[in-house]
Amino acid sequence: MGRKPKKSPFQKHGVLVLNKPSGPTSTDCLNSIKRELKQYKIGHAGTLDPLAEGVLLVMLGQATKLGPYLLGHDKVYTGSLSIGRTTDTYDIQGTETSTGDISEITEKMVENEILHWNDLTSQEVPAYSAAKHNGKPLYELARKGEETPVKIKSIEIFDAEPLEVSLPMARFRVGCSAGTYIRSLVHSLGSRLGCGAVMESLRREESRPFRLSEAHNLDEVLADPEGFEARIIPLADALPHWHKFTVSENMSKSIKNGTRIPVGDIAADQEIIEGERAMFLESDGTALALMETKQIDGKLLWVILRGLWG
Missing domain, CATH: 3.30.2350.10 (Pseudouridine synthase)
Structure with a gap:
């Protein structure tokens, strides 16, 4: 134990x-x-x-x-990259694995490749990452020199834009779905340019909301x-994008006992549909439970997702 x-x-x-x-x-x-x-x-x-x-x-x-x-939830990042080399981790903290000629690369080409991120729907997971294979993080296999399987994951990119390009450096902003590897975006940019690229810095501006x-x-x-x-x-305020409802002491006891609550008993004045989520609060404002609406036996009910009482 x-x-x-x-x-x-x-x-x-x-x-x-x-x-x-x-x-x-x-x-x-x-x-x-x-x-x-x-x-x-x-x-x-x-x-x-x-x-x-x-x-x-x-x-x-x-x-x-x-x-x-x-x-x-979606994330927003700003960061910087440099072209002309690659590392095993896709960032400047890794071991250099190759160098490339950048004499034919223009700033416009780099700008266009950053904008191209908006079209991507999948990416390769870095070998040095916490993604798992047979229960073990990939980085453990990579550090031991063992072969790491190529894993492809679906992603969504929005608002990717170049902020400043002064070769061999470039700064960028990108919004993306949770779990997106920005250093993989940088690595893919370098591959398309044919000269390699590594991530120099990264700042998460938002973890929405x-x-x-x-x-x-x-x-x-x-x-x-x-x-x-x-x-x-x-x-009580940690999920600001969720509905929030305060319940009576008696209803609080019912919820703690696992009772499903008819939607009309809580939000009679609001249009609540199946799949809506809400945080329920005690009468004193403390968090009680996370709830979700489900159709059960023809009735729309609030059911417990996660109890938050002590």
Whole structure:
């Protein structure tokens, strides 16, 4: 049996929008918060590579239950790349694997290739990634020098645009579906140009619905324990794009007992259809449960997706 997580009287419940610095892993950042601020129940939604910086959603306490509902949303990045070489990781932190002649490459060609990202519907998963094969992360196989299978995944790209091109460098902005590897986009650009390309830097501007303007720097968070709670988005507000309904004490007890609630008992004045999701709140405003509407025996009912009570 696994060890139960250590409990802390300082444990908070909610989402911290963190501005992850470039350098440490996402797990390193969480471990710092866990150790320094005694937040032993902690997780994150949507990891960032060590090189990358920007929005990292940190889930605290009961908010760790929100992971599946925070993970799948679109992301927006800005970054930079350089052409003329490749590495095994597709970024500047990897080992160089080739160099290419860029004498025939023009700035317009690079701009057009960045715009071409908008047409892509799939990409190759990097060998140095956390994607798994037979239960093992690909990066473990790659580090051992073992052959890594080629994995192709579906992606959606929108609003990809060049920001500045000054060869051999280029800056870009790109919006994409969750799980898209930006360094693979860069690698594919280099392959199409025939000279190679690597990602130089990357910043996540948005992990929708949260933006970098809402994020807190890691060093500031760790240096101000007394102000930590004020930086946290309460559990009840952690899914701002969902419906939110407050229920009575009696209905709260029914939901905790697993009772399905007729839609008309909660949102009689709203048009609610099958598949709608909502966060239900206790009468005092604390988060109670995540609910979803389903047709059961000809009736549209609210059913529990995830209980959020203690």
